[in-house]
Amino acid sequence: QVQLVESGGGLVQAGGSLRLSCAASGRTVSSYAMGWFRQPPGKEREFVASISWGGTTTRYADSVRDRFIISKDNAKNALYLQMNSLKPEDTAVYYCAADPRPVVTGTSPREFNHWGQGTQVTVSS
Numbered sequence: 001q002v003q004l005v006e007s008g009g010g011l012v013q014a015g016g017s018l019r020l021s022c023a024a025s026g027r028t029v030s031s032y033a034m035g036w037f038r039q040p041p042g043k044e045r046e047f048v049a050s051i052s053w054g055g056t057t058t059r060y061a062d063s064v065r066d067r068f069i070i071s072k073d074n075a076k077n078a079l080y081l082q083m084n085s086l087k088p089e090d091t092a093v094y095y096c097a098a099d100p101r102p103v104v105t106g107t108s109p110r111e112f113n114h115w116g117q118g119t120q121v122t123v124s125s
Helices: none
Strands: 003-005 008-012 018-025 032-038 046-051 058-062 069-072 077-081 093-098 119-125
Touching: 003 093, 008 018, 018 032, 018 093, 018 119, 032 069, 046 069, 046 077, 058 069, 077 093
Parallel strands: 008 119
Antiparallel strands: 003 018, 018 077, 032 046, 032 093, 046 058, 069 077, 093 119
């Protein structure tokens, strides 16, 4: 079973950038499709981006497309989320997720079986 640990969150001003990392252990991420979700204060967890186990297929929420980039390094057993042009509405706890399938086409959190503990991202205006 894969274990996931996120890092890289913090406080940033609007327009700034952050890079989130998700370190995996226990299993190689080359056997998992992976994704990023976020949970804004008082709201439900929502899809941000996903990537196939080979890293060739990506999907983004409309709200982050053209600003965020998801990537995967199977050799380092890690997942990343480069976040640019951050907005106050991007403030949330960000979660890394994994599922042992080649690709996850859905955007529901129920599509993923393994989760990290989350990292806080706060964007000030």
